[in-house]
Amino acid sequence: MNAAPISFDTCKRTVLVTGATGFVGGHLVRALLDDGHAVIGLSRDPQAARRIAGAVRWVATLDELPPSTPVDVVVNLAGARILGPRWSAARKAALRRSRVALTRRLVDWMARAERKPFLLLNASAIGYYGVQRLGDATELDESAPPQPVFMSDLCREWEEAAVAAVAHGVRVECMRFGLVLGRGGALPMLLLPIRLGLGGRLGSGRQWMSWIHVEDVVGAMAHRWRLALEASGPPRAGITNVTAPECVTQLAFSRCAARLWRRPAIVPTPGWPVRLLLGEQADLLLEGQRVAPRRLQREGFVFRYPRLEGALASLR
Numbered sequence: 001m002n003a004a005p006i007s008f009d010t011c012k013r014t015v016l017v018t019g020a021t022g023f024v025g026g027h028l029v030r031a032l033l034d035d036g037h038a039v040i041g042l043s044r045d046p047q048a049a050r051r052i053a054g055a056v057r058w059v060a061t062l063d064e065l066p067p068s069t070p071v072d073v074v075v076n077l078a079g080a081r082i083l084g085p086r087w088s089a090a091r092k093a094a095l096r097r098s099r100v101a102l103t104r105r106l107v108d109w110m111a112r113a114e115r116k117p118f119l120l121l122n123a124s125a126i127g128y129y130g131v132q133r134l135g136d137a138t139e140l141d142e143s144a145p146p147q148p149v150f151m152s153d154l155c156r157e158w159e160e161a162a163v164a165a166v167a168h169g170v171r172v173e174c175m176r177f178g179l180v181l182g183r184g185g186a187l188p189m190l191l192l193p194i195r196l197g198l199g200g201r202l203g204s205g206r207q208w209m210s211w212i213h214v215e216d217v218v219g220a221m222a223h224r225w226r227l228a229l230e231a232s233g234p235p236r237a238g239i240t241n242v243t244a245p246e247c248v249t250q251l252a253f254s255r256c257a258a259r260l261w262r263r264p265a266i267v268p269t270p271g272w273p274v275r276l277l278l279g280e281q282a283d284l285l286l287e288g289q290r291v292a293p294r295r296l297q298r299e300g301f302v303f304r305y306p307r308l309e310g311a312l313a314s315l316r
Contacts, residue, residue, distance in 0.1 A: 002306060003007045008222045009229065014038045014070055016312050017035060018106065019077030019123070020056070021048035023185040024177075024217055027087065028075060031218050040071065042078070044235045060107060067112045073225060074110065074170075075121045076162065078102050082127075083186070085277045092150060100152065103161035111168045122162035124176045126210055126243065126276060127151035131287035134206050139247075142176075142239045143292035150280060153259055163237040171235040173224045178243035178291060180213075181311050182214030194257050197264055203271030205251030207288035213305035214312070223301050231250040241293045245306045250288070260312050 019025040020041030041055045067099040080098035130147025131185040159174045258265035275282040305311035
């Protein structure tokens with residue numbers, strides 16, 4: 001049975017989406033169009049843009065949008081893929097440019113806009129919290145501090161760039177995404193060894209995996225949007241952990257997926273080859289964070305997929 005459509009607003013708005021052709025961006029654009037909103041998509045990839053059905057106005061640069069362009073909400077999802085080549089100095093600089101520098105240009109565009117958006121929804125990641133020691137079951141809420149590691153620094157700088165929009169009268173919500181599960185993104189790569197019968201423990205298997213179904217990511221953005229409409233007082237900045245209430249270990253994730261896909265999950269992968277191949281980046285796979293969506297829970301947000309088994313079953 002198809003899930004009910006996601007409602008963002010009773011009024012029809014114009015929304016600027018950066019990263020609109022990405023995994024999360026594509027889902028968001030389709031949901032916005034289904035809810036009757038006008039979408040301006042920022043993308044340098046015209047072929048990917050053509051794969052998204054619907055009446056989207058595509059632009060390759062912000063220079064194509066004059067200050068008179070009316071935009072009500074900006075959703076900033078742009079950023080080069082984190083997992084990939086080793087994090088050399090050049091690669092780290094490229095990751096910063098694709099997130100921090102682009103966000104600064106976006107805020108500069110909002111500063112020049114004749115009519116300011118009322119909301120900026122800015123992507124971030126739970127990498128903000130760095131890594132959590134194996135065996136530490138502490139739940140990290142939105143008040144947990146960053147750490148002096150690259151991924152944490154990148155997220156912190158990204159959020160700081162976005163928060164600068166508050167000075168121009170724009171409410172800012174930074175959304176720290178966990179591992180987003182859907183038919184795309186990182187999940188197919190994670191499922192490949194399981195489907196081949198080679199799934200099992202990665203490294204210790206005890207590292208926490210904080211995940212979220214892509215439908216709940218879009219739902220959380222709609223939730224933040226609706227609450228922004230109700231907010232009073234001057235614009236401010238907020239933080240939201242966008243993760244499911246259930247956090248699991250890597251081994252539990254593998255066993256759950258193997259059970260659903262009817263495959264064994266008994267082949268361990270030692271951590272040292274992963275570290276040899278990826279270097280510092282291996283922390284994303286071998287370490288983890290137990291992140292809790294405390295703000296969403298306090299506000300009564302209803303998750304469509306609060307548990308891993310239901311989330312994975314919906315994606316078979």
